[in-house]
Amino acid sequence: MGQRRGIHYWWATFCVCVTLCCVVPVSAQIKYSVPEQVKVGSIVGNVAKDLGLDISSLEDRRFRIVSGTEDSQFDVNQNNGALYVRKNIDREELCESASSCLINLKMVAEDPMEIHYVAVEIIDVNDHSPNFEEEEHVLEIAESTLSGQRFQLPTARDPDVGTNTVRVYKLSHNEYFSIQIRERGEDKIPFLVLQKSLDREKHHEHKLILTAVDGGNPPRSGTLNVTVIVLDSNDNHPIFSQEVYTVTVPENVNPETRVITVKATDLDEGANGEIEYVFGGKIDPKTYDMFMLDKDTGEIRVKGEIDFEMVDVYKLDVHATDRGQPPMSTDCRVIIKVIDENDNTPEIEVTSLSKMVSEDSKPGTVVSLISVTDRDAGLNGKVTCSLSDNVPFELKPSFQDNMYSLVLKHRLDRESVSHYDLEITATDFGQPPLSTFKTLSIDVSDVNDNNPEFLYNPVELYLVENNVPGRIIFSVTASDKDLDENAALTYHIVREEGSQVKNAAFLSINSDNGQISAQKSFDFETLKTFHFHVVASDSGTPSLSSNVTVNVFILDQNDNAPVILYPVSSNGSAEGVEEIPRNVNAGHLVTKVRAYDADIGYNGWLLFSLQEVTDHSLFGLDRYTGQIRTLRSFTETDEAEHKLIILVKDNGNVSLSATATVIVKLVEPKEAFAASDVKSSTKADEDNNVTFYLMITLGSVSALFLISIVVLISMQCSKSSPDYTSKYLQETNYDGTLCHSIQYRSGDKRYMLVGPRMSIGSTIVPGSHANTLMLPDRRRGSGEVRPCFDFSPAHPWIISDEGDMLSEYTS
Secondary structure (H helix, E strand, C coil), X not given: CHHHHHHHHHHHHHHXXXXXXXXXXXXXXXXXXXXXXXXXXXXXXEHHHHHCCCHHHCCCCCXXXXXXXXXXXXXXXXXXXXXXXXXXXCHHHHHCCCCCCEEEEEEEECCCCEEEEXXXXXXXXXXXXXXXXXXXEEEEEECCCCCCCEEECCCCXXXXXXXXXXXEEEECCCCCEEEEEEEECCEEEEEEEECCCCCCCCCCEEEEEEEEEECCCCCCEEEEEEEEEEECCCCCCCEECCCEEEEEEECCCCCCCEEEECCEECCCCHHHHCEEEEEECCCCHHHHHHEEECCCCCEEEECCCCCCCCCCEEEEEEEEEECCCCXXXXXXXXXXXXXXXXXXXXXXXXXXXXXXXXXXXXXCCEEEEEEEECCCCHHHHCEEEEECCCCCEEEEECCCCCEEEEEXXXXXCCCCCCEEEEEEEEEECCCCCXXXXXEEEEEEECCCCCCCEECCCCEEEEEECCCCCCCEEEECCEECCCCHHHHCEEEEECCCCCHHHHHHCXXXXXXXXXXXXXXXXXXXXXXXXXXXXXXXXXXXXXXXXEEEEEEEEEECCCCCCCEEEECCCCCCCCEEEEEEECCXXXXXXXXXXXXXXXXXXXXXXXXXXXXXXCCCXXXXXXXXXXXXXXXXXXXXXXXXXXXXXXXXXXXXXXXXXXXXXXXXXXXXXXXXXXXXXXXXXXXXHHHHHHHHHHHHHHHHHHHHHHHHHHHHHHHHHHCCCCCEEEECCCCCCCCCCEEEEEEEEECCEEEEEEECCCCCCCCCCCXXXXXXXXXXXXXXXXXXXXXXXXXCCCEECEEECCCCXXXXXXX
C-alpha cells in the first residue's frame, strides 16, 4: 500500500510538472522542464506556439530537430508543433551524477530558414534507493580503545541527485556505538563513534545495522550489516597530518610522475607504530589503473594515462594501518584535480542545406549551418572559425557559442566561377593553438543571364556575281556563355520594310547552324551592295537575343563582252569607211576605234589588236588607245582600198572580245581636201562637244580624287588601329574612253581595281577572292613614293604608288 501511494504521489507530481512547465525565452531560446521516467509520448511543450510559428506551415517548412543527442529522446510533431517524449528518459543514464541535466535541441524551419534552440531540463525523480557495495562490513576494535574514537564506515551510493540522494545515516540502537556524519566536499561520510569502553570479556562481538536514507518524498533507504570484533592491546591509531589532501596534476603527464605524499603518525612503538598505506574505501576500479600508492612511504604516483576529458577530478581514500595486534588504522581523503591541456583539436560539423547555389541568389542567402566543438575546457575549448579568402561567402556567428551560418556575401557569376571549394578553419585559443580544416564543395547553377554574342559585328560578305541559287553563301555563328538550354541558339533573318529587305527576301537561313543560302543569282551590274540583319536567340526563359548586320558586297565577274562604240554603221554593225589622201606622211591618224566594257577592273580593261589587214606595212594599231596610224607613205603601186579587222578583248581570266571592221580608201589630194572640208564642217561641232565633255569629266574626276585623298589621310590619322577605307570616283557617261579604278588600304597592304566604271559602295578587304591587284606598301622604305596618274582616251585610268608606269599613254 505504501508503494502504491508512492506511485500515485509520483504520478501527481509528474502531471503538475508537465502542466506547469515553464517557457523561459533567453535570447530566442526556450527552456522546458520534464521529469525523468515520464511516459513515452508525453507532451513536453508546444514549441511552435511558444516560438510564434504558424502551425499550419510546419510540415511544408520541414520543422524538425537537427541536432542533439545521437539517439534523441525527443521529437517534434509537425502537425501541431508539440515537443513530445520519443523514448524512455533515464536521467542517470543521460547525465550520470551531474547536478543539472540539460539537453540542448536545435530546431530548423525552412523557407525562410529559421533556427531555434530549445533546452530541456531533465528533473530527477527519486527512482533509486541508496545501496551499499557490500552486504556486511566487519570492523575490528581493540578493547583499549577510548570512548569517542570514531571509525569510518562504507558510504552508500544513490544515483539520484539533489534532495533525492543520501541525506542521513541511522544506526540500530545499542549502548556502545553511535553514528556521526561528516561532510567531505559533496559527500556525506558515516563514522561509527565509540560511546563507552569495550569489554571483550563481556561482549567480544557486536552486531549493528547501518541504514542510509535519501531525501526523496517518499524517502528510500538501504541497509548494511556491521559486525564489530573487539580486539585486545594496541590502543593508539595512526593520525594523518591532514584529513583532506588537495592536489592538481596536468593531463597527459608521464607515468611514474609523483603526485603527492600522504603522511600519518602513530604514538605506539615497534610494530604497533609501523604504518602501512593502502587505498581504502570502495573506489572506482579504474582508479587503480590511474594511480599507484607506495605502502611504506604513502607516495602516490601516476600509473595510467590522465585525460581531463574523461575524468576531471579523482577522489581517493587512503587507509593507514599500523602493524600492532590488533592493528589500528585511520583514513584520509585525497582529491586530485586534473588540469586541462590543449590536446584536442576542434571538430567541425557541417549541415548543408544544398550543395547547389543558383547564380542569381541574393546576398545573405544561407547555404550551410556550421557547428564547432572542442572537448577541451576554458580557453582551450573556445574556438574561432574562419573561411578561405577571395570567396563570395562569409561565416556569420550565431548568438550561441561556436555556431555559424555560411551565407552568400556577393553576387555569383557562374560564367566566371562555376565551382567553389571552401576551406573552413577552426582554431582554439589554447597555447599553442590547435586547428582543424574542412572543405565544403559548392556548385553554382546556371541562369539565363548572358546574351548570345557574335565574334564580329558588322560582318562583310563578298559574293561573286552569278552565284548558283540554293547554295550556301555564308554562315554566321554566335556563342552564349550560359549552359544547356540557356546556350542553345536559333537563328533567323529580320524581315523589315525597306529597299534592303527586298534583297534579303531572297535569302534563307538554317535556324540551327546559321548557314545562309541565296535563292536567286545576283548581278553586279544591277546590284553592288546591300545589307540584312540576323538575330540569334537562346532557349532560356526568358529568351535573350542579339543581332548582327551582314553587309553584302557583290563582286564582278567577266561576264560582259566589249561593245564597239565606233565605228558603227547605220545598220548597227561595227563597220566604218575612212577616206584619206594618198599623199599623207607616215604617222597620220587614220581613225580611232572606241569600245566599252560593262565590267570593271581587269575585266573591263580593253586591248586592241589587228586581226586581219591587207598590207601590214601600211597601217599600225595602238593596242591601248585603238588609234590606227599610217606606217609609211603611200606609193602608186599601193591599192586604193584596204580592209582592217580590229579585235577588241578584255583582260579577264577568260577574256571576251568583239571585232570592228574599218575600210580605208585612198583618194587623190583634191578629192580628199573636198571631202575633208565637207566632213570637217559636219564634225566640228561634235569634236568640240566631245572635247568640252572630256574636260568637264577630267576636272570632276580629279576634284573627287583629291577630296578622297584628303578624307583618307584624315581617317588614317584619327585611327590608331588598322581600318578599311575606300575611295570612289563618280561614274561618268563618257563613251568608254575613260574608265575608273578603286584603291583600298588595310594596314600595310593596298589594293587596286581598274575598270571602265565605278561601283559606289564596293569594298574589298583582305581575305576576299575578288579580282584585285595587291601591291606592297613601300612607304616605310628610304624613298618617298608618289602616286602617278595615267589617263587614256580609250582605256581605264590607273592609280599606282609603285612609281612605274603600267603603260605609256597619250592623254
